[in-house]
Amino acid sequence: MAKIIAYDQELFDKLCSGVSKLSDAVSVTLGPRGRNVILQKRKGEPMVTKDGVTVAEFFSESDPLENVGSLIVKQASRRTNAVAGDGTTTATVLANEILRQGRKLVEQYPPVELKRGMEICLDEIISCVDRKSTPIISLNQIKQIATISANNDKVIGDLICTATEQVGKNGSLTIKEARSLETSLEIVEGLRLEGGYISQEFVNDERKNLVKLEDSFVLVANKRLENLNELMPVLELVARDGRPLVIFAEGVEGKLLAALIMNSIKGSLKIAAVKVPNYGEERRNILEDVSLATGAHFFTVDGDKSISAMALSDLGLVKNIEIGKNHTLMVDGNGDYEEVDKKIEQLRSEMAQTDNDRELLRLQERVARLASSIGIIYVGAATEIEMVEKKHRIEDALEAVKAAQADGVVPGGGTTLFRIAQGLDPETHTGLSTEAERQGFKLLKESVCAPITKILQNAGIGPEEILTKLACEHLDDENVGFDVINEKFVDMIECGIIDPAKVTKSALTNAVSASGILLTTSCAVIEK
Numbered sequence: 001m002a003k004i005i006a007y008d009q010e011l012f013d014k015l016c017s018g019v020s021k022l023s024d025a026v027s028v029t030l031g032p033r034g035r036n037v038i039l040q041k042r043k044g045e046p047m048v049t050k051d052g053v054t055v056a057e058f059f060s061e062s063d064p065l066e067n068v069g070s071l072i073v074k075q076a077s078r079r080t081n082a083v084a085g086d087g088t089t090t091a092t093v094l095a096n097e098i099l100r101q102g103r104k105l106v107e108q109y110p111p112v113e114l115k116r117g118m119e120i121c122l123d124e125i126i127s128c129v130d131r132k133s134t135p136i137i138s139l140n141q142i143k144q145i146a147t148i149s150a151n152n153d154k155v156i157g158d159l160i161c162t163a164t165e166q167v168g169k170n171g172s173l174t175i176k177e178a179r180s181l182e183t184s185l186e187i188v189e190g191l192r193l194e195g196g197y198i199s200q201e202f203v204n205d206e207r208k209n210l211v212k213l214e215d216s217f218v219l220v221a222n223k224r225l226e227n228l229n230e231l232m233p234v235l236e237l238v239a240r241d242g243r244p245l246v247i248f249a250e251g252v253e254g255k256l257l258a259a260l261i262m263n264s265i266k267g268s269l270k271i272a273a274v275k276v277p278n279y280g281e282e283r284r285n286i287l288e289d290v291s292l293a294t295g296a297h298f299f300t301v302d303g304d305k306s307i308s309a310m311a312l313s314d315l316g317l318v319k320n321i322e323i324g325k326n327h328t329l330m331v332d333g334n335g336d337y338e339e340v341d342k343k344i345e346q347l348r349s350e351m352a353q354t355d356n357d358r359e360l361l362r363l364q365e366r367v368a369r370l371a372s373s374i375g376i377i378y379v380g381a382a383t384e385i386e387m388v389e390k391k392h393r394i395e396d397a398l399e400a401v402k403a404a405q406a407d408g409v410v411p412g413g414g415t416t417l418f419r420i421a422q423g424l425d426p427e428t429h430t431g432l433s434t435e436a437e438r439q440g441f442k443l444l445k446e447s448v449c450a451p452i453t454k455i456l457q458n459a460g461i462g463p464e465e466i467l468t469k470l471a472c473e474h475l476d477d478e479n480v481g482f483d484v485i486n487e488k489f490v491d492m493i494e495c496g497i498i499d500p501a502k503v504t505k506s507a508l509t510n511a512v513s514a515s516g517i518l519l520t521t522s523c524a525v526i527e528k
Helices: 008-027 052-058 064-084 088-104 111-132 138-149 152-168 227-241 253-265 280-294 337-352 357-371 384-407 414-423 435-447 450-459 461-473 501-519
Strands: 004-006 038-041 047-049 173-177 182-191 210-224 245-252 269-273 296-298 317-324 330-332 372-377 409-411 480-483 488-491 499-501 523-527
Touching: 004 008, 004 064, 008 052, 008 064, 008 088, 008 523, 038 138, 047 052, 047 152, 047 384, 052 210, 064 088, 064 384, 064 501, 064 523, 088 435, 088 450, 088 501, 111 409, 111 414, 111 501, 138 152, 138 384, 138 499, 152 173, 152 182, 152 372, 152 384, 173 317, 173 330, 173 384, 182 280, 182 357, 210 227, 210 253, 210 280, 210 330, 227 245, 227 253, 245 253, 245 280, 245 317, 253 269, 269 357, 280 317, 280 330, 280 337, 280 357, 280 501, 317 488, 330 372, 372 384, 384 499, 384 501, 409 414, 409 501, 414 461, 414 480, 414 501, 450 461, 461 480, 499 501
Parallel strands: 173 372, 210 245, 210 296, 245 269
Antiparallel strands: 004 523, 038 047, 182 330, 182 372, 210 317, 317 330, 409 499, 480 488
């Protein structure tokens, strides 16, 4: 098979060109005045979105060398989305700026030392972000984060704030398409686990890397399942019925797992297996809770009923199930609510009688799992295109809220990275041992201003004057930034223009990783 081989400057120019084109397509969405992007496959309806990772995934270049550069930066975008759920556009913009400024440096200094200097600067910036972050202390902050992430849509911000308040600390939120024009909220019974799918091959929602199934049967077994013949009768029953099947067990392995994956790939059976977390008694408790919530028979090694002899009535039912890499969310299971309430009361009674802290924590987790609520946000719109675009914004807003609750918030709009950069000096940093490392440090210091610059450009505002005023007139107050909607300098924290610290750190870390790899690459061999 023919191969394309490229070296040094020719290769680097092509890689940078591919990343630049990707950044141009993605970066138009950045900021409150960012624009939408229309995406359309050769066969199919067009889609409109303001979600950076969706645009990035759709993007491809006809030139193989340019395309491989964009693919590497896509990985940074994808990783940022997986870790923080937002910040994908910022990661792409940062990676492109690092490469743009690094082009003139790789000819003068050893690329490996430039990369080392960038990594030292990255550590400094991450430490500064951690020091600047403040925890979420009010529902109003949740509303502000959701509003900003949803492209300044206050209706979505209010809805997510209400949903977060109603489901409580142990609840979860999910999204569905509505059958009307209205976007609304419904609170239902549900159950969330920390375990995810056993195999990536079960995923049917590529954008969010999830398994999403409706009206599913549920099999719960406190034993390892690996014998295909043992499960064949129930698989045949489920296949004839036509509804999906989700398996919760101590383990799903061997020929059985291979057969399930093959059926899922072929589409002959909608199926998924969940990797149940923990070990021993704790895992058994989780399986028992799943059985209670879904109405499934709890199969055990020494039980009176074998899996090979089960009927459909032994399977539980759940209206909606969402399985991620590290979580499972079940909504509206077919369990007996009276039995669930009895179990909760029993657990609370045990809590009152125990003095063991570890046992008390275990019981509290079970009560929280069984008693938690799930908020369903139904997304309504006049057209399919509008619904998809709104759904993407709500998904991003939910992920931004989760990230903020995990690591706190910092001043938004690119202000935090810009402020931190002003306080960094490669000439006085003691960790830099060579001139190349100092240049790498300086490279990242200057590149982190790219997000705020692009936000201002997308708003039709010249960045030079604004950045000069931020660096000079407003130097002492690190929370002051520029509000591009009202076009004035404000205290970003007080005005609610805030970013999750986790998103900022993840976007920068992944951008440095991807661009650093490209800066230190001098040869490519690509099959046509």
